[in-house]
Structures are given as structure tokens and as C-alpha cells.
Amino acid sequence: MTARPEGTPVWADAMFADLDGAKTFYGEVLGWTFGAAASEFGQYTQAYKDGRAVAAVVPPMPGQQGHSAWVLYLATNDAAAAAERVRAAGGAVLMEPLRVGTFGSMAIVRDPAGVVFGLWQGGDHEGFELRDAPGSYGWAEVFTRDTAAANSFFPQVFPYRVQKIVDDNVDYSVYLLGDAPALGAMGMGPETPSEVPPSISVYFVVEDCDAAAARVAAAGGQLLFGPLTTAHGRFASFVDPQGAAFSLIDPAAAEGEAPSTIEVS
The missing domain is CATH 3.10.180.10 (2,3-Dihydroxybiphenyl 1,2-Dioxygenase, domain 1)
Incomplete structure (x- = not known):
């Protein structure tokens, strides 16, 4: 798969206290199915439509319980460099760039007005396997x-x-x-x-x-x-x-x- 240009929306995930409830809801609304939870990555669970990855759900980490929200990830060739550009433009880095096994590197950032989004530097996981189609x-x-x-x-x-x-x-x-x-x-x-x-x-x-x-x-x-x-x-x-x-x-x-x-x- 060819890497997406920097700034391309490439992934979305959300934390849910009731993970089974989230799976049921989005399964009924969008026809999603779900893979096995990745215990080494905090029970991170990918959602699929027609067998292709479209999003993920995850339970909150200890101390992060609160309001559920979808997070959009934007592609970058270098998560650390993009995080520095966020800072230079007046934003904040909420989670420093982190390597996620062989899947890629991520960071969570915020713009000056409070909009939270993610940065994703793809490795084995380059993002959406299906988009712009029903259920994605x-x-x-x-x-x-x-x-x-x-x-x-x-x-x-x-x-x-x-x-x-x-x-x-x-x-x-x-x-x-x-x-x-x-x-x-x-x-x-x-x-x-x-x-x-x-x-x-x-x-x-x-x-x-x-x-x-x-x-x-x-x-x-x-x-x-x-x-x-x-x-x-x-x-x-x-x-x-x-x-x-x-x-x-x-x-x-x-x-x-x-x-x-x-x-x-």
C-alpha cells in the first residue's frame, strides 16, 4: 500500500468504557465486525467492514476514564517532526510520539483552540483499508x-x-x-x-x-x-x-x- 500524503485522514479510533456496548452499537448502525482484542496494546480492537479495517475501539487506560470521543489521525512521514510543527504553530502535544510495535508511530496533539487529533506515521499499519464506501x-x-x-x-x-x-x-x-x-x-x-x-x-x-x-x-x-x-x-x-x-x-x-x-x- 502506498503511504498517504501528509495531512491525509488515515485512521479513527475511540475509547469506550463499555467496549462490548460500543461493538454492539456500531455493529448495528454500520455493519461492523470486530477482530480479537490486542492485549499487548490495551485491548485495542479493530473494526472491519467487509473484512477490511475501518476504525478501532479501545477501553480507557487507568486514569483516563471520561467522555468518549472519536479521534481522527492525520498522516505524517515523521511523527516527531509533525509534533514539533504543532508546538511551533501554537498547539500542544498531549501524548509524545510513541512507537506502536511494528504498526507505526502515533502522537496525540491539540490545536490552539482545543481541537484534539492524532498523528500517524504508518508502518505495517498504514490506516484505513476501506474508505468512502458504506460502513467506512x-x-x-x-x-x-x-x-x-x-x-x-x-x-x-x-x-x-x-x-x-x-x-x-x-x-x-x-x-x-x-x-x-x-x-x-x-x-x-x-x-x-x-x-x-x-x-x-x-x-x-x-x-x-x-x-x-x-x-x-x-x-x-x-x-x-x-x-x-x-x-x-x-x-x-x-x-x-x-x-x-x-x-x-x-x-x-x-x-x-x-x-x-x-x-x-
Whole structure:
């Protein structure tokens, strides 16, 4: 497998106090199956769709019990160098680069506004074996109260070009690698409760967003927003029974024209 360009979303995982409950929920919603827990790596358990790795779940380490959340990992050729770029751009390194056996090296970092994400330097494990297909990763957005700061920070860490959507009703930017969109950035408006933390929202692809939303409800999840049809697909946002936020999108249900953009960096 060819290594992904730096800044490419390559993996997602989440900690759950109730690991079996998480497996049941995402199995029912996305059709995931799960491999054996890796005891040498804290019971890290990969999720599969059609036999290909799409994400992972893990129980919290001692002292890390708390709110469940999905973490998106961005590719880097050198985790230590990328962590230093995070610091130089005003961010923080929460977990120093760590070698994970022969699989690769990881770090957990945070941007100046509080958005947490991972760095992944691939070894034997280069990331998603399936993406942009039902049951797998499809998109992600930086959800922040300071998009100007995000639009400055992320291109200092990765070789992103930034385009801003021309629309007075939405504060949205797209980060591109070359001409390919890699990540979005959405401004948190005044309607967002103050207790909602900045984060990266991970989208998983489904074939029918409304049917998937019904599965989420039946499995004990909560609808936060949508379903809504856009030029990029029909999507909705949720929290799972353990409090981890995520979104689902059906790209085939897209309607309308994509909005205009302007280059900002």
C-alpha cells in the first residue's frame, strides 16, 4: 500500500468504557465486525467492514476514564517532526510520539483552540483499508469557535491549501492537498452551547441516511442534527449511547450545486 500524503485522514479510533456496548452499537448502525482484542496494546480492537479495517475501539487506560470521543489521525512521514510543527504553530502535544510495535508511530496533539487529533506515521499499519464506501470513513470537519485560528494553524502543520466557502450564512473552509479536499472546518455559531467542546467530527458513509438514523435511534443513540440534504450528500449528526459524537452521510443523495469558494492561503 502506498503511504498517504501528509495531512491525509488515515485512521479513527475511540475509547469506550463499555467496549462490548460500543461493538454492539456500531455493529448495528454500520455493519461492523470486530477482530480479537490486542492485549499487548490495551485491548485495542479493530473494526472491519467487509473484512477490511475501518476504525478501532479501545477501553480507557487507568486514569483516563471520561467522555468518549472519536479521534481522527492525520498522516505524517515523521511523527516527531509533525509534533514539533504543532508546538511551533501554537498547539500542544498531549501524548509524545510513541512507537506502536511494528504498526507505526502515533502522537496525540491539540490545536490552539482545543481541537484534539492524532498523528500517524504508518508502518505495517498504514490506516484505513476501506474508505468512502458504506460502513467506512468518508469525511471529517474541524468544529471550532475560531476558524481563522484553525485556518492558520493546520497549514503550518500540513501542506494544506485553504479555501473558504462564499456564504454569509455559514463559516466553512476546506483544506486541500493539491486539488483534493482533505478536511473541512466549521465555525461553531452562537447557537452552539458553551459546554460543547471544539473537536473533529468524523463522518461515516451509509447508503441511506434516514434508514441509518433509524438504526441509531433503535440502538440507543441520539440525533443532534438532520438529516439534511446538501450538494455533498444527505447527512445527520448524532451521539452514541456513551457520548461519542459522529455523523453519517450518504453521498449518493447529493442535491444542488456546490457553493463557490475563495482561496485564503
